[in-house]
Amino acid sequence: MLNQANLGLIFLSAFLVNNILLIKFLGLCSFFGLSKDIKSSIGMGLAVIFATVMACCLSWAVYNLLLLPLHLEYLRTATFILTIASFVQFEEIIIRKKLPVLYKAFGIYLPLITTNCAILACAFLGVDYKLSFIQNLVFSIALPAGYALAIILFASIREKIDVAPLPEVFKGAPISFITAGLMSLAFLGFKGLFKL
Amino acid sequence: MKIDFKNFVNALWKENAIFYLMLGLCPFLAVSSSVRDSIGMGIAVIFVLAGSNVTISLIRKFVPSHVRIPAFIVVIATFVTIVDYSLAALSPQIHRNLGVYLPLVVVNCIILGRAEAYASKNNVISSLLDGLGVGIGFALVIFVVSIVRELFGNGTILGHQIFGANFTPFLIMIMPPGAFIVIGFFIALKQGIERRGKKC
Numbered sequence: 001m002l003n004q005a006n007l008g009l010i011f012l013s014a015f016l017v018n019n020i021l022l023i024k025f026l027g028l029c030s031f032f033g034l035s036k037d038i039k040s041s042i043g044m045g046l047a048v049i050f051a052t053v054m055a056c057c058l059s060w061a062v063y064n065l066l067l068l069p070l071h072l073e074y075l076r077t078a079t080f081i082l083t084i085a086s087f088v089q090f091e092e093i094i095i096r097k098k099l100p101v102l103y104k105a106f107g108i109y110l111p112l113i114t115t116n117c118a119i120l121a122c123a124f125l126g127v128d129y130k131l132s133f134i135q136n137l138v139f140s141i142a143l144p145a146g147y148a149l150a151i152i153l154f155a156s157i158r159e160k161i162d163v164a165p166l167p168e169v170f171k172g173a174p175i176s177f178i179t180a181g182l183m184s185l186a187f188l189g190f191k192g193l194f195k196l
Numbered sequence: 197m198k199i200d201f202k203n204f205v206n207a208l209w210k211e212n213a214i215f216y217l218m219l220g221l222c223p224f225l226a227v228s229s230s231v232r233d234s235i236g237m238g239i240a241v242i243f244v245l246a247g248s249n250v251t252i253s254l255i256r257k258f259v260p261s262h263v264r265i266p267a268f269i270v271v272i273a274t275f276v277t278i279v280d281y282s283l284a285a286l287s288p289q290i291h292r293n294l295g296v297y298l299p300l301v302v303v304n305c306i307i308l309g310r311a312e313a314y315a316s317k318n319n320v321i322s323s324l325l326d327g328l329g330v331g332i333g334f335a336l337v338i339f340v341v342s343i344v345r346e347l348f349g350n351g352t353i354l355g356h357q358i359f360g361a362n363f364t365p366f367l368i369m370i371m372p373p374g375a376f377i378v379i380g381f382f383i384a385l386k387q388g389i390e391r392r393g394k395k396c
Contacts, residue, residue: 028222188373
């Protein structure tokens, strides 16, 4: 199980072997929506890393320090989504007031994160795997880093596809999916790194 | 009270959540490798969509508009929790296979999208129909795609051997890349059908 693995292994597992986008299929709406050019994919990647680390640590604390001692595990879904939604709102206000440069860089991507399933999945998986706080911290850095890696790579490929000659019916969504499938195939190769 | 049947049909094919709107992809791609799991996921999505659409339509007049999104999310999360626990009791195996994708239905963009775009503006019966239409549209597509993936990836449908013992499974179909590639070809097929329809 992941909670017995050392920190390096947890990082590699979440970053490459179980890549959140290409192997676990989470956060796909933004993956296809915001990968039209490299610049916006970098913005989205950074915004997701930033929000996931904070939000996952917070929901880890809420679950282990509040829900578990009170035996309220069945409220998990509702509390996590509310924690994340309110946290992203809060974060947006703080960044807008204190770090206007960063706010400009994140732009519209920050509010979009609330409904990004990658973040909620990170919170759920951290709890499901029964990770300790430090393990959860490493996990919640590696997971969105894998997201950023995949979305930036995909955007770079997509810029080339846009000018390539294609059969009419494959234009747009179909070719994006097939490209993602080939990338996913490449990522499956990392499975050989270790057994878990 | 006007009941909107046209919208129901529209949601099934022309504006299908998966093929046209590209919403709700996460559970769709992850679960469609087995027919049994996709039936479970389809039913879960239909139930959550219909339930949350009806509830949101009922409360739409009391909820102030600036807190409506959190209110909708709480309603959806309640239905997801109901499904999560009922499925764990009714069929522990499907519940285990669906894993983290079942609670993640709560952030499925289809559901919040329908709540915001339709149920918060329309009457109860129309909202119920809309929820059923979008849900059934999702369930049908996931069912068809899972048949293709399980048949070629495992040589079975619902666990029954179709091709006999000498068949070597086309393993990639049930692995993650297969999901992307199969759905890519399906969308190409839908685009092809629609283009042909326009030409005639």
